[in-house]
Structure formats: C-alpha cells, structure tokens
Amino acid sequence: AQSVTQLGSHVSVSEGALVLLRCNYSSSVPPYLFWYVQYPNQGLQLLLKYTTGATLVKGINGFEAEFKKSETSFHLTKPSAHMSDAAEYFCAVSDNTVAGTALIFGKGTTLSVSS
Amino acid sequence: EPEVTQTPSHQVTQMGQEVILRCVPISNHLYFYWYRQILGQKVEFLVSFYNNEISEKSEIFDDQFSVERPDGSNFTLKIRSTKLEDSAMYFCASRFEGADTGELFFGEGSRLTVL
Numbered sequence: 001a002q003s004v005t006q007l008g009s010h011v012s013v014s015e016g017a018l019v020l021l022r023c024n025y026s027s028s029v030p031p032y033l034f035w036y037v038q039y040p041n042q043g044l045q046l047l048l049k050y051t052t053g054a055t056l057v058k059g060i061n062g063f064e065a066e067f068k069k070s071e072t073s074f075h076l077t078k079p080s081a082h083m084s085d086a087a088e089y090f091c092a093v094s095d096n097t098v099a100g101t102a103l104i105f106g107k108g109t110t111l112s113v114s115s
Numbered sequence: 116e117p118e119v120t121q122t123p124s125h126q127v128t129q130m131g132q133e134v135i136l137r138c139v140p141i142s143n144h145l146y147f148y149w150y151r152q153i154l155g156q157k158v159e160f161l162v163s164f165y166n167n168e169i170s171e172k173s174e175i176f177d178d179q180f181s182v183e184r185p186d187g188s189n190f191t192l193k194i195r196s197t198k199l200e201d202s203a204m205y206f207c208a209s210r211f212e213g214a215d216t217g218e219l220f221f222g223e224g225s226r227l228t229v230l
Binding site: 032034036042043044045046049051090094100101102103104105106107108 | 146148156159163170208219220
C-alpha cells in the first residue's frame with residue numbers, strides 16, 4: 001500500500017524567504033509523485049509532477065521539487081515566497097504500474113506568508 | 116482550457132435525505148474519481164470508475180454510496196441516507212487514459228452540509 005507523510009501541518013515564512021514543504025512517501029513500486037495546491041474555497045490545482053526521467057521537476061509559480069529515491073522524499077521548494085503563495089499544499093503518490101490507479105494524498109501543509 | 120465541472124457548488128440537506136452530486140469530466144478522459152475532504156482534514160479517496168464500473172474503492176465508500184455514469188457526459192455520486200459525518204467537500208476528478216502520467220484533473224468541489 002502507498003502512503004504519504006507531510007511533515008509540518010503548518011509552515012510560516014516571510015515574504016521573500018525560502019519555502020520548503022516536506023513530503024515523504026511509501027511505495028512498493030516506482031511511484032508517480034505530485035504536488036497540488038488548494039487556494040481558499042477552490043479546488044485542487046496541479047503544481048508539478050514527477051513521473052520518470054529528470055528528478056528535479058519544475059512547476060508553476062516558481063515551485064520545484066526533487067525526487068530522491070534513496071530518501072523516499074519529494075520536497076517542494078520555492079526560492080522566494082510571495083504573499084499569493086499562501087494556500088494549502090498536498091503531496092500525492094500513485095502507482096505507475098497500474099493504469100488509472102487513484103492518487104493517495106498526504107494530510108496537507110498550510111503555508112502562511114507574512115509581509 | 117477543458118475543465119471538470121461540478122454541481123451543485125453547495126448543498127444543504129437534512130440527515131437521512133438522499134443527495135446526488137454531479138460531475139462533468141473532461142470529454143476525452145476515461146477514468147473518473149470521487150474524493151472527499153472533511154473540513155480541515157486531508158483529501159480522501161472514495162472511488163474510481165472506468166469502463167462503466169468501479170475499479171477501486173476505499174473503506175469509506177460503503178453501501179450508502181453509489182456512483183453512476185448515466186449518459187456520455189455526467190458522472191454522479193449518490194449518498195442514499197446522509198449522516199452528519201458526511202458533511203464535507205466532495206471533489207470529482209478525471210484522468211486521460213493514453214500516455215498515462217497519472218495526473219488527475221479536479222473540479223472545484225461540491226460542499227455538502229448535513230444538518
């Protein structure tokens with residue numbers, strides 16, 4: 001069975017500071033990994049994904065994440081936080097060997113950005 | 116840009132009543148999903164649907180839940196006899212079959228409030 005652990009339910013940073021949201025996964029097969037963002041009262045929007053190939057993936061709004069198989073991690077980073085980055089962030093994993101398999105989400109991390 | 120649409124955006128119902136939540140997935144997608152997010156908690160997988168049948172379901176998806184694709188465009192989630200704990204945001208998602216990268220496209224959600 002697959003699972004996702006997001007360390008820290010709430011992260012607070014100042015505008016312009018580095019953003020680091022942690023995600024560790026458990027999977028017995030090669031995973032697909034995702035970060036989704038949820039702004040208040042909105043649905044889930046894909047930030048970025050790792051499927052195969054380059055382990056450093058870039059997403060929208062300046063975010064990137066690195067797949068580290070040895071650490072079973074897929075941490076999300078952004079060099080300089082912006083006020084508009086305040087949202088809920090979800091890491092998710094799926095089994096890339098079974099077509100159509102569902103994504104399993106972590107509990108989410110709320111990012112707050114102060115001026 | 117194609118998107119997943121959900122109706123209603125918000126529904127208030129009395130405990131014990133039946134509720135149907137509707138979704139129109141992206142037109143060339145073939146995998147469909149329902150997820151639930153109780154306020155302040157993580158996004159939980161309920162069920163996936165492919166080729167007119169359930170392909171995967173979680174332990175949350177018990178006998179009070181059912182899904183249907185009544186025509187070529189709609190995908191519905193029915194809750195037969197709602198309970199207070201069914202109050203949540205329900206997200207529909209769809210996925211493209213070919214060149215599968217695992218990405219799910221989510222709707223804006225339907226908020227269900229059970230009184």
